[in-house]
Amino acid sequence: MNRHVLYLVFGRVLVALVTLLIVSFTVFAATSMLPGDVAQILLGQAATPEAVAGLRAAMHLNDPAILRFVRWLAGLATGDLGISYANNMPIADLIGSRLGNSLKLAAATTLFSVPIALTLGITAAMLRGSLYDRIVTIISIGVISVPEFMVATSAVLIFAVYLKWLPALAFANEIHSFGQMLRVFAMPVITLSFVISAQMIRMTRAAVIETLNTPYVEMALLKGASRRRMVLKHALPNALGPIVNAVALSLSYLLGGVIIVETIFNYPGIAKLMVDAVATRDLPLIQTCAMIFCVVYLLLITIADIIAIMSNPRLR
């Protein structure tokens, strides 16, 4: 079994590397097609033709695009992420603290939302058709339908502006204790949980119901297994595959897709960094952010696949 899993992981990593290469090339090509380059954007309205030409020459932007791409790729291979076009700072410094912030927020959201979502999903499936099931379904569909800027802004208006319980902005640098962390993260985490939990609840419920309808679960029931044992021991392991995939897909959103939450709470994370980078046509920074999102996505999907395989005796 171990060799099989190792072989599988190795294959996955190889595919992931090829995917990364393709993604980086695609992102590079797409960025090159955007109108205007960094010299024009940096000079903004002051971009007279001579000024743009001078700055372009100084920034080596006149080199062929493919040469710049290869140069960036070679740097990446040696662990050098390059220098930001926009402010001449090393990309690693720019990304460092902000990636940390994003991961902290993602971790807090995961810890908060995954247990709740799974519990709600499984219990709703167990009590299928009951009032409880209907309430959970209605609420989760309702929450999916409300856009996150609405949730976030309403939360700010209620808890920060009128009640003044929580700060309206999430200052990541002001966290020195657990209490402060709760205060700062409360609203962003709840907003994000709204967005991602609903999908997890629905997927979990559907997957568990599907296995509950299979003959072997009915057999377990006929053997006299308790309801709890029937669900947790017989149905859940077989429903695990789709569930972890749904969880992984939801979580992958937490790094790149939280731009609205970052904007409303002014939380310095990596999604906003990438939007800035696109706005200034800061190619090395765009590339690095895209790579990070891609790596995290692949990582989550691969982990989900492996868990699915491990939980299924037939695939093991």
Next chain:
Amino acid sequence: MNDKITNWTSADDAMVENAIRRGATRRDLLQMLLAGGIAAAAGGAIFGRASAAFAATPVSGGSLKAAGWSSSTADTLDPAKASLSTDYVRCCAFYNRLSFLDKNGVTQMELAESIESADAKVWTVKLRKGVTFHSGKTLSSADVVYSLKRHLDPAVGSKVNAIAKQMTGFKAVDPLTVEITLVNPNADLPTILAIHHFMIIADGTTDFSKANGTGAFVCETFQPGVRSVAVKNKNYWKQGGPHLDSFEFFGIEDDSARVNALMSGDIQLAASINPRSMRLLDGQTGVTLSKTTSGNYTDLNMRLDMNPGSNKDFVTGVKYLLNREAIQKSALRGLAEIGNDQPVPPSSIYHNADLKPKAFDPEKAKFHFQKSGLFGQSIPVVASDAATSSIDMAMVLQQAGADIGMKFDVQRVPSDGYWSNYWLKAPMHFGNINPRPTPDILFSLLYSSDAPWNESQYKSAKFDSMLIEARGSLDQAKRKAIYGEMQVMIAEDAGTAIPAYISNVDAISSKLHGLEANPLGGMMGYAFAEYVWLDA
């Protein structure tokens, strides 16, 4: 009978307070108040407040958190590259200029003791004694020469390269004297040196990860796109120094998030509030609004070298068809002053107040359109969110056109890339011009025959020669007369319609004092940090 005033907002307060400061008579004010349906009794309270604001004395200490409206990884502490309001605020806190503009638009000396010239061509700058940089180094003429000369180097990417080019000779005469030679005489040099990009940095500085200036605050933390923390400069050369102990600055791009942060007390200053949020803020206690009308404007450009702008009657027709009052009242929600189709704003000492804005006159417009032969054709107009309120303005024009049978096809294009793809290029499009300190800069940037941003391709030999004549003259009255005439020429002949000068509104906590309007822009010309104080 209801005596309560329902439609009175702080914008109206600001208008009345402003009038009082300008010396309006009791009769003027009564007229103003009656025009708004306000009983005379309301006047008393506003009078009281205007004088209270003057009587307050600064308090030392405290730390301020303020938010601008824009911030990105392109944030910089290099004054030459400063482009967003956030950069200007930081540069003003960490550095000083040779001169600056006071609230009346008059040039005052800062690091320079005097900037003088006999012929407006060779200028002598005398520096203050005993000014030190944050690093401890003493300010000398070498620093000034370095700071100014680097704008000429294309690799620096200076935003004011075009303006700096006229300075050709820099000489450090002695440690406290610099001699600047210009290509052609320019009497405005002392004002030009008040532009934010001409902040003085230490000789040889190339690393801008921290700021080493002579300014009121020392840079403690700077993370582009995140925030900066500044602490009081204990050795500041100005008497009294800054009142604040420290000052944190960052950008919150989302308008409602910025307003919410102010209302919840997380920040004490939210710059540039959207007019839509103003009614919300008006109901709040503890928040006041500060309005500045400087020279920012959104203009409708018709290129005179392309169809339909090449037809003079068409251009005149559009100028009559622009409902300036509707634009001021609805598109800009009253936060603007009506413009008279030329770029020198009312806050400038050179503004020609005798030049009246063209009145909204659909009949006259129709006459001109018919004369032009373009009546009934569909004319494309390019508008974008990139040029403030231009979409709303285009709608106002389109509506007025529809009423007389003139069709304008409003093409809404994305902000991203607007300035490089549509601005100056489309036959009929909107532009947005930031305030500039002198008419000379505005005219040579936007209207002279060789102007890099000649938005309507206006070319006039007479205009060019008047520009050079005014530039070289040290006689103030003569310059005002020439500039006045040039404003008339632009309003009549150029293809740029300037319907309104847009005001900037900053929302501040009522704990924050000392913020005054400044012609260089909002937030006291971005230099508020040095002058404001917080209630203990």
